[in-house]
Amino acid sequence: MRPSPNIWHTPDVYELENQAFDRADQVGAAIDALHPLAGATLLDIGCGTGYHLPGFADRGARVLGLEPHPPLARLAAARLADRPESSARQAPSPAPEPAPGPPAPSPAVARRAGVLTGEAEHLPLANATVDVAVARWAYFFGPGCEPGLAEVERVLRPGGLAAFLDNDATRSRFGGWFAASLPAYDPIAVRRFWRRQGFTALDLDLAWECPDRATFEAIVRIEFEPALADRILATHPGTSVDYAVTLWHRTH
Template identity: 45%
Template sequence: MPRIAKGAVPSPNIWHNPQIYELENRAVDPDGVIDTAIRSVRPWTGATILDIGCGTGYHLPGYASDAARVIGVEPHPDLAALATRRCAALPNVTVQVAAAQSLPVPDASVDVAIARWAYFFGPGCEPGLKELSRAVRRGGAAFVVDLDASRGSFGEWFRAAVPAYSPRLIEDFWSRQGWNRLELTPRMAFTRRPDLEAVLRIEFTPAVSQRAITETEGLEFPYPTLLRWRLF
């Protein structure tokens, strides 16, 4: 049995509930504001893209439709197997079991590295940042997309569910790294109320998810997001 790659930070939402996480991925950002922002900083048509922490590979086919080559890296072997299966018919996609701290790519071989919903890039992730500097070639860029827990109802729910989480400390860490930042507010929009409730239940503790469900009317809510990047 393959092991979870060293350095992986547990991700209970997708590790334990990949099918519900799939519903979440489908619901996030129907307007494409995140990809539009990334592509306006560093276009990826014809590029080599590295998706770090690709999970079940939800974003790989989208990248592969414009990029020359896409490499998904995921430390959890079961999720990496799902990503491989999802992309089996796409000749320009490969998936490898690995973590951000030890990327399985040659030096200066990547144009665009993207880590999405990447809580593992934060205080203590210096080995991963060093790997990015090694792997991304001159003219390339690295992006980290993550929840902005300092804003909105979603941020409040997250802070209530994870009281030890400090948006201030995360921000201080990134400002010391000298990365750029952009606040985005994509929608998380569902077609069925049971899907919205199932997703809120995998994101928070039972008490906080109940509160989030009660406070959310209809089928969507804003999803405060931070896009961070560095050009190489």
């Protein structure tokens, strides 16, 4: 398990980043269009503090978060525990059966939604128990992530959807910053990898939209090394930036 330097160390600032990114929830709408979420069981792999789980539940899904870092998993469970049960649109569906043996599900599993502690390479769920599996930057993409992809395929029901959101380093202002931060990163090789795995690219043009400059600066500084963050902030005024992403999706 590789620590995530942004959300692990500064979950409060990462919360502000979640609020700034894709404020119209185009990603959620795209996933819903690819596989209707009403009545579906959705697994959010690397859910962090569970920021996106309520949004998926609002679309009618029974949501499960998976998070390897226990402090974040506890925050995600608390977020769901604070959510009024009456706000869900669908009647609860049966819970997926956990796989035998460790890692066991978190005890904070609610009637409609829950949080599991575990890693993508060893999903703590039985075969064919999930309709939609999603991840947002939670699992570094490209060669080396095949064990996690095999696990996703195992837990998905026939006709289930895998949908993974990745940065597009080939376009947008933010994409240029991302490319500068990882000079060895090869976005063309990454796209070739996903296509070999049978995934289709859905390119989305989104943005960070912050309420003030202080928030914008704070989230830039958790995403980039100090020297690059200084250069970005010195040359980019304002409180927003265009942000291109790719939603890689495959129906199993």
